[in-house]
Amino acid sequence: MKRWILLALMCVYAPSLLAWPSVAETIPLGYSVVIVSTDLPDGSTGRGSGVVVSKEYVATNCHVIANTNGANVAKFRDGYKPIAIKANWRRDLCLLKFDSLPLTPIPMRDSSTLNYEEEVFSLGFPAGSPVPQPSYGNVKGKYAFDGGLIVRTNATFAMGSSGGGLFDEKFNLIGITTFKSPGHRGFFYCLPVEWIKELMDSPDILGLKTNEVPFWALPPEQRPFFMQVVTPFQNEEWATLKTIATKWVAEEPNSPDAWYFLGVAEEGIGEIPQAKIA
Template sequence: MESRIKAMMAFFCLTLTPQLAQAQPDMVDTLELGHSIVMVTTDLPGGSNGRGSGVVVSPEYVATNCHVIANSNGANIAKFRDGYQPTGLKANWRRDLCLLKFTPLPFKPVPMRESKTLRYEEEVFTLSFPAGSPVPQPSYGTIKGIYAYDGGRIVRSSATFAMGSSGGALFDQDFNLIGLTTFKSPGHHAFFYSLPVEWIKELMESPETVSLKTEEVPFWALPMTERPFFMQVVIPYQNEEWATLKTIAEQWTSKEPESADAWYFLGLAEEGLLQLPQAEKDFKRAYSINPRDLDAMLALSRIALVQNNLGALESLQPAVSALDKTQGDLIAQQISKLKQSN
């Protein structure tokens, strides 16, 4: 039974398969949008330099991550080989969000869309300067998680980013800024997170900060037990530490009973522990809370396949296919095989 469940988890690719749709914009489509993405450079103690990304969010402000510029000797932005020096700074060190202030910049600010309007499995893309690239580079994916936190919603997507991308942009298909690419989990199959634009708008109304020096730690770098539950579950999940994952997920469901992700990760832990009836119940709970929870649908499909439950597979297949045709086709193949064997 255990080996079969693991085979099914691999077959359905679980949560981490990048979904690259034909509708995603290419480099040409994003060329003009790239004019609003800038490189942030810093002078670090010891004489070295640092690099990150930034997004023009108003004629005066460029949003970036505070960890890009914190405790540096100075920060500037660069675009088209021209440099611009900020005249002021607004910072929320714990949220890891900073706004560099300029005299009006010759770049077009990007429109912003609040995270409360986002939906799971929406196609998204990032633009940033990974690995010191001289031009903004795109990365494509879908929204995989939306987590309420500190007055906003942290967005997890399958659009990857690398060193140098901190402070870059996460866009929807209408070229609205929906997040600031900020941090990722450790491990081979990393989770990628972006800060909400609500925090940017809120910070614009805050007083200026007088120094780049800080001893505050971003929320995502706090000791593990002080981080949000959506971060605490990742490493146990990646390491298949199912008992540990179950303990954390139970705490999460108790604190946030309306979080579909909490019930999904609890179901994953129970599935890993071969507690299939309870896992199925909790996956259904996640699916009922979030009808666009593709990962919960795939988990239910795995259990249905292990149980040879043809009816459940046939019920799930259209909903899966509507969000991910490739996964829907795989389930259709399994339905066909089951019918042939019966």
């Protein structure tokens, strides 16, 4: 009898366990996720990741290429030099422009269509890996910011994966892996593909020099509220969390995340009736 119960449980949970693609199944994406190499001012080289979003453009993070002496894209031991870039330094999104790439553009899916807890995976080149490495997780949050939705996931990524892709189960690009919160319990954030589409219509630029700082690297008090709440939430600093969440609710009264963190803070302080209302 126990054997049949175990078999039944395996059948019930099998779709969830098998939903994420295996490493072998992600191989076709190898034609669309590339290494972005840079020449640094001190003579050394840097690395990040990029995603082919059209025959002309590779999307990556601006912090991968900013203030370097040059950048190129590498795939299957072949290198490709961009003829120009498009940049939104504050959003930390750049497009490397090419005449025509012999690589496969990836379809894109707007972040507004994503569901909470939807299964996703990231793909990039962490720690000098010569092949793209997947990491599996779920959509854990969507935060309205600057005309788009920043996507939070627990599909981890590491140094070298900046500019890589976050994908859904159908291999649609749903975000650009960009930054994480400090510490071992980091929250991982991706830029929305809607920003990529907007950037395609912006003017070309030739230089890589900038003094602009990405929004996520601003002083803590200038960062978006969804970033400001992380440290006090993880450290159980409830009074600080309540102060930030109260400001967040005032500015974004329709944000469920703002109300959630306010409720968590009030419960932590012991203000149970208020927490139930939040």
